Amino acid sequence: MAGTGKAHLRSGDALLRVEDLVVEFPVGRTGLKVNAVSGISFDVMRGETLGIVGESGCGKSTTGRGIMQLPSPNSGAVVFNGQDLSQLTGSDMREARTKIQMIFQDPISSLNPRRKVRDIVKEPLDIWKRGTSAEQDARVDKVLEDVGIDPQRAAESQPHQFSGGQCQRISIARSLVLDPSLIICDEPVSALDVSVQAQVLNLLEDLKAAYGLTMIFIAHDLAVVKNISDRVAVMYLGKLCEVATSDDLYRRPAHHYTKVLLDSIPVPDPSRPVAHGRIEGEPPSPVLPPTGCRFHTRCPAASDRCRNEEPQMRDVGDNHFVACHHPAWGGDAPVSITR
Amino acid sequence: MSAITKKRDWPTVLAAAWLIGLTILAFTADYLPFIRGYAESSPEGIGFSKGPFTSFLLGSDQLGRDVFARCIYGAQISLRIALFSIIIGTVVGGTLGMVAGFFGKASDRAISAFTDVMLAFPPIVIAILVTGRFDALRKNSEAFSWLSRTWSITFVLSILAIAPLARIVRAQTLSISQREFVLAARSLGARNGRVLVREILPNLVPAMVSVIFTGVAVLLIAEGGLAFLGYSIELPTPTWGRLIAENRNFIREAWWGTIMPCVMLFATVLSFNVLGDRIARRFDIREAAL
Numbered sequence: 001m002a003g004t005g006k007a008h009l010r011s012g013d014a015l016l017r018v019e020d021l022v023v024e025f026p027v028g029r030t031g032l033k034v035n036a037v038s039g040i041s042f043d044v045m046r047g048e049t050l051g052i053v054g055e056s057g058c059g060k061s062t063t064g065r066g067i068m069q070l071p072s073p074n075s076g077a078v079v080f081n082g083q084d085l086s087q088l089t090g091s092d093m094r095e096a097r098t099k100i101q102m103i104f105q106d107p108i109s110s111l112n113p114r115r116k117v118r119d120i121v122k123e124p125l126d127i128w129k130r131g132t133s134a135e136q137d138a139r140v141d142k143v144l145e146d147v148g149i150d151p152q153r154a155a156e157s158q159p160h161q162f163s164g165g166q167c168q169r170i171s172i173a174r175s176l177v178l179d180p181s182l183i184i185c186d187e188p189v190s191a192l193d194v195s196v197q198a199q200v201l202n203l204l205e206d207l208k209a210a211y212g213l214t215m216i217f218i219a220h221d222l223a224v225v226k227n228i229s230d231r232v233a234v235m236y237l238g239k240l241c242e243v244a245t246s247d248d249l250y251r252r253p254a255h256h257y258t259k260v261l262l263d264s265i266p267v268p269d270p271s272r273p274v275a276h277g278r279i280e281g282e283p284p285s286p287v288l289p290p291t292g293c294r295f296h297t298r299c300p301a302a303s304d305r306c307r308n309e310e311p312q313m314r315d316v317g318d319n320h321f322v323a324c325h326h327p328a329w330g331g332d333a334p335v336s337i338t339r
Numbered sequence: 340m341s342a343i344t345k346k347r348d349w350p351t352v353l354a355a356a357w358l359i360g361l362t363i364l365a366f367t368a369d370y371l372p373f374i375r376g377y378a379e380s381s382p383e384g385i386g387f388s389k390g391p392f393t394s395f396l397l398g399s400d401q402l403g404r405d406v407f408a409r410c411i412y413g414a415q416i417s418l419r420i421a422l423f424s425i426i427i428g429t430v431v432g433g434t435l436g437m438v439a440g441f442f443g444k445a446s447d448r449a450i451s452a453f454t455d456v457m458l459a460f461p462p463i464v465i466a467i468l469v470t471g472r473f474d475a476l477r478k479n480s481e482a483f484s485w486l487s488r489t490w491s492i493t494f495v496l497s498i499l500a501i502a503p504l505a506r507i508v509r510a511q512t513l514s515i516s517q518r519e520f521v522l523a524a525r526s527l528g529a530r531n532g533r534v535l536v537r538e539i540l541p542n543l544v545p546a547m548v549s550v551i552f553t554g555v556a557v558l559l560i561a562e563g564g565l566a567f568l569g570y571s572i573e574l575p576t577p578t579w580g581r582l583i584a585e586n587r588n589f590i591r592e593a594w595w596g597t598i599m600p601c602v603m604l605f606a607t608v609l610s611f612n613v614l615g616d617r618i619a620r621r622f623d624i625r626e627a628a629l
């Protein structure tokens with residue numbers, strides 16, 4: 001599991017196509033590196049929502065930032081609207097980036113505490129000098145109203161005078177002002193109360209329809225991802241494990257990691273027995289990742305093959321793709337002679 | 340009267356009043372009739388013969404000069420030196436710190452090495468060396484004739500202020516530039532300059548204000564130390580440090596000559612500290628949220 005390969009990429013009009021994305025960070029001056037993202041590929045069709053799930057530290061957020069080229073990935077192609085972002089530099093890069101926007105996890109940290117909320121939302125228009133002052137104001141008012149923030153109040157308040165949920169709405173407004181086509185939501189609701197989470201998720205759904213957005217939704221909360229995503233990709237230690245439509249993935253996970261992940265969703269019923277198939281231990285260090293399949297150290301079905309050979313993404317039927325030698329269903333991967 | 344009448348913050352009020360009053364006195368001293376000239380000597384005061392609260396408000400010194408007048412003129416010089424050097428130090432040190440913290444890599448290594456070296460040198464040695472060099476420069480070169488001792492001491496103190504300020508600003512910039520609103524600004528297409536000025540600089544201000552105010556206090560004392568060692572501006576212009584130094588041998592016969600400028604220095608340093616502390620707290624819009 002946790003393999004490479006591009007079998008799951010679709011032909012056709014993808015808004016975003018990421019191929020073999022690699023992001024590494026040096027560890028001080030030791031010469032070692034953190035393999036945050038190690039060659040993942042995926043695509044997002046126009047109007048689709050792709051969910052990316054995985055535990056903390058598996059490289060979800062780094063993937064999102066790698067798409068934005070903040071920081072630039074070490075290798076791999078990020079083709080957005082037919083344009084490879086990793087080849088752009090300087091002002092072309094800045095211009096292209098405006099079509100992709102991010103919403104961050106911490107609603108308070110993502111807003112500059114010393115500026116008025118309205119100025120924060122207006123900032124993108126100011127950077128790009130879009131339209132006249134009156135047009136800018138009209139745009140800001142409209143977007144603020146769309147996310148449910150009173151423009152009057154926004155003009156005179158700073159971020160700390162708003163609640164967490166409201167701050168997240170303000171972040172969303174800022175990301176929408178430039179009329180982007182892709183929004184990368186990096187755990188947008190994990191810092192919020194459950195009741196507020198639902199409001200923000202509904203808002204995102206509404207805005208997606210109203211603004212014709214395509215979304216990448218990064219989260220560790222599987223229930224949240226299930227509802228909002230069309231397609232879900234599961235990550236483990238910088239690699240993709242499994243890609244499938246949301247319903248299919250939740251109904252019959254093929255990857256052992258996905259299975260364990262789904263089993264670990266807590267059920268609010270004390271009489272229900274604890275789910276089976278829990279795994280022990282911590283994920284291995286991304287500085288020295290395991291050979292072969294990166295999940296083999298914790299996998300219940302690991303074999304010698306898993307320790308030596310990295311599994312490739314393959315179709316196990318019905319657009320369900322898994323990178324595993326011995327998936328829960330769909331049969332073992334054929335042994336390739338060349339490897 | 341409601342129960343929640345605002346309680347007056349006396350330390351702040353006193354500190355502000357002291358600083359404002361002292362500044363006004365110091366810079367209008369030439370025009371105020373009740374302040375004598377700093378070099379004006381009166382026969383009746385010669386040999387510390389007048390104590391405080393006589394016809395000499397804070398007593399007279401060896402040469403019959405008024406200690407009060409000399410303290411006020413001393414304040415003029417001391418405050419000017421401290422203020423100018425903190426301004427130069429903040430601008431230079433702040434810029435270095437922001438560059439090091441924001442751009443990192445080679446610039447950070449170079450600037451950090453520089454600040455480490457500066458901080459490792461004993462400040463007094465640097466000060467003495469540099470004032471000596473400036474003196475030679477003024478004597479030997481027409482182009483540096485403007486470089487009076489007042490300016491050379493200002494420059495020396497600003498050089499000493501650069502390293503600690505650069506270090507604090509670098510650390511702050513590092514932590515602020517990791518915050519998500521900086522990433523957000525980048526993703527909106529903001530250039531580095533805009534990110535620095537609009538996103539990072541405003542968030543540096545609160546920390547800087549308190550550092551600047553305490554810095555002024557430290558520099559006032561440093562100027563006193565230099566004057567005490569004889570590296571002060573040309574005679575007979577007084578500074579607090581010189582007043583303390585030149586009258587200290589007579590402290591047993593005439594305590595006011597040394598103690599009065601000490602009290603002035605003490606009150607001023609304390610006031611700057613109190614105000615800096617208070618302003619920092621005023622700026623603190625829910626620091627936890629930052």
